[in-house]
Amino acid sequence: MDLTAFPGRNGTGHSEVPYSAFADPCVNHTVLDQAWRSIDCGLLECLIGLICDESLQQGWYRFNSFGGWKIPEIVIPLTNCSSWSTGWLNGRHPTVMKGEVTRTVCFNWFANSCYRKREIQIKNCSSFFVYELKPAPFCPAACCTDIQYQWVNVLLTLEMEIKIEEAKKIALQRLQKMVNKRAGRELELALEEGYCLAMDLLESEGS
Structure with missing residues (x-):
């Protein structure tokens, strides 16, 4: 991969690095292989206690486990995904041609399916999705995953x-x-x- 620097346009002699694949979130992301995020993991099924994404650092992530690799596009009932408040995508996933898009992750809480929310970025990488996630707005709350159909x-x-x-x-x-x-x-x-x-x-x- 060519990462050769070239002189800056301002004439200062500072080097600039051209765009590379490392700037593409489809290449540069963190894999979360946490099966406990599955919509099938209730408080009793997976037996790992309540999980919270409050400490999750903002960044690009890919879900990849037998518990799923896509945030569900429907409201997920409370106490699933090994948490109390369940994070679901209020909108559709983008096509490859759409590039990076802004979507809303809603966190369900009793009678309010979007009690708290986070604006995130999503990109379709053809065979998987990557998400620019942010810490959960409160605890216990976590993003859910489901099998991609x-x-x-x-x-x-x-x-x-x-x-x-x-x-x-x-x-x-x-x-x-x-x-x-x-x-x-x-x-x-x-x-x-x-x-x-x-x-x-x-x-x-x-x-």
Whole structure:
């Protein structure tokens, strides 16, 4: 990687370093592999006590654990995610083309699903998201994570006559292998009803 310095424009002779991949949060971030953040971790399920993100330092983070790798876009009930107040994303995650966007993380508290909130930055890195997180506004409160689900469009082309149900089965098997390889673990896919045209799988962007 070229990090060669060049003379400053102001003529002072000070060196400036050009933009590099190290400035990209998709490259430069901290990985949080904390499975206790899962929406399935109640106060009894994970048995680690109440957790709080109050001491979390502001910075870019990537969630990556079997407890999930994406902040959920729905309100999460109290006492999940190994905390009392649950942090959820009030908005949609961006596409790759959107770049860095500003979104709101809300912290649920009894009758108020957005009792406290934090404005954060999010970037879609194609196969994962990174978040510029901030300390929780009070305790006990923590950001939740969930497994990332998304729609995948599959185009199949026929070179021979085949039954539609058999074509769907073949497509699901091939897609399952692709997703497991990308995730690095076994995930269960579900086939939703739709039109199946049959055989050659084309991977969609971001799938």
